[in-house]
Amino acid sequence: MIAEYGAFALIMALVSASGLTLLPMWGSFSGNGSAMNSAKPLATALFLFAAISFGFLVAAFLQDDFSLVVVANNSNSLLPWFYKFSAVWGNHEGSMLLWVLVLCAWTFAVALFSSELPQVLYARVLSIMGLIGVGFIAFSLFTSNPFARNLPDIPADGRDLNPLLQDPGLIIHPPILYMGYVGFSVAFAFAIAALLGGRLDAAWARWSRPWTNAAWAFLTLGIMLGSWWAYYELGWGGWWFWDPVENASFMPWLAGTALVHSLAVTEKRGVFKSWTVLLAIASFSLSLLGTFLVRSGVLTSVHAFAADPERGLFILVFLLIVVGGSLVLYALRAPAVNSGIRNAWLSRETLLLFNNVVFLVATLTVLFGTLFPLLMDALGQGKYSVGPPYFNAVFVPLMALLIPIMGIGPFTRWRQDDAGRWTKYLAVSAASALAAGLALPFLGQGFNLWVALSVLLAVWIVGGLVIDLHLKKSGAQSWSLVFGRQTASYWGMVLAHFGFAMCVISVVVVTQWNVEKDLRMAPGDSAELSGYRFDFHGSGSITGANYRGDEGVFTVYYQGQRLTELRPQKRQYLASGQVMTEAAIDAGFTRDLYVALGEALGKDGAWSVRLHYKPLVRWMWIGATLMGFGAFITLADRRYRRAKAHLRQGREALTYG
């Protein structure tokens, strides 16, 4: 009965979402207070029903209920319980239900934490969240029902979860990524509600900002986890492939980064309003586009589940309605273009505008590279693929263009600044960046132009942050006073920019200095890689809970000293027969050593072996984590709470005054 209860709860969620779409929206236009007030209970009901439905699906997986098609196709009685749990979203139907659950959770969170908003805005924001909910719950129910039964032939056991997905990283990567992906729906709902009401002001930006930062933080962490998972689980040692589905999550991230920065301008200075609204619409539209690309199976990708044209069509139509509808609304309602420039050339507004243009162009080039194969195929021009060289060639110069500005932005004043105030500090920053760029590569493998440039740019970013603190101290105050006076938003920005600097160094160093060898190794063979010696001692059989396989044994020596032992595996999963590479990694702050087995060759116990030396590769994930946490810290800013308290007072005064 579990499946029927789950499906019923999902239907109830659809009913609640429909109510949430219609009732508060109607109330906001007709001035019906009780209709508007229904938004909160309806959002709560929506979340509860979605959670119940999801809970039933989880229960079905944990109980090995193979009468359900998804469970039979994606789980197996031999799976450890936590993989049975994550198998819930290791397939199309379940991952769409997770999408729905995350959307409903965001809706509920808005209902809970933004109840201080003006009544009309509150009702409309939730209404729009409800509308998105209707679309996706309907998609789930009508095209990819996770509760469909396998009757009457119930299989004795399931076909197992794809072994690639049997990994702790995959337990957390999809939910976190979806939190980010779907989280932009909140920024979108605020933007549409503001367009409907015709009121776009600094207050609107202040309300929408923490939600946007939260979504951006989740998306950053989600992408980081995906990259980390690909690195250790796919067995090629790559961390970013410019795979269409990676791009699908990266495009909303790029647009979202522009949005996070332009919201700052709108909140602080009340300008860039229409631009910010457009970015909010773009970020969420790109999330939807990503969902379409992943779920329709139109692209070849490691993420694609089996294709189904009907599903693709449904999302495509929904995408067109959302994007088309919001752009029409935007064209009709966006405030007039402000031709009068209210800020000087040298001001934080200008620099942030530059940031926005760079991120927008980056988004468009990635979008183009991703859609190009689809476009050419649709035009009958053949089946193209656009590889990493294209993306690297357009993306890397854009980021390099961004960084010089990043080193000035933090301490430039709003409205107008006088460069004379800080040119001498900037000279120090430039000199140290140059010195570091020239000197630090010698700590690695000697001078390399690209590494030198990356160090230079990273030090320049950090230099900008230091100058900023120094300027803030100006005078005889103590450091503790200066530190104590800074807001949470400020520290969040510092952390995120610092994390970005780490990523810049890491990406360039690991690309330039990565050493990779594919070898044939027989027992007793040894190989040398960047000063590390890998001795291969042969392989033996292993047996796991749901797999059998071989395990190679390697000892690693550095400068004659025994460093560690690495045991990469080659597994064959029993239920599906699928073969999987489990790389062995010796992780370190300055370098990773990576060993993966290819396949057994010949009779002498030889294997094809992949050895990697990856300098500073961890910095990328550490940097991205800092960026994510930086964005989370901004949520603690008192400004957002003060705004609430202020509003509450205002409303009480209205009610009782």
Add this chain to the structure above:
Amino acid sequence: MHPKRKKRLIVVLAVVVLSSLGIGLVTYGLRGNINLFYPPADVIAGKAPVGQSIRVGGMVVEGSIQRSDNSLDVRFEVTDYAGTVPVLYSGILPDLFGEGQGVVAAGKLDTLGIFVADEVLAKHDENYMPPEVAEALEAAGKKI
């Protein structure tokens, strides 16, 4: 239309046109980084360019995989049942590579008609078939 809105529409259109133009230029300059897929039948018919980066895909012919004894060189044949192309590769093959499986190889065709691959991609799970391969097989009249 309201003149202000008209102005905005023009601005939006200008941005759209300019950015598409920019991207078009970027793509034009990077044509070398974009590669086209050819089914084996087209390669045999001489429709595929020699010495350019292209992709070839199909099923790995049963019994065609030959390995070198002292290196990672491997030779196999890829077919869409309307044509068969020999492929040379040096390196580690993906986990799901095998006889009778669908693969896509990226590399260059040499003058002898041998495809020298620098990358071999197999499907990533049991039920998945690269769309290019599925279509090539379908075009060659063979259902999978």
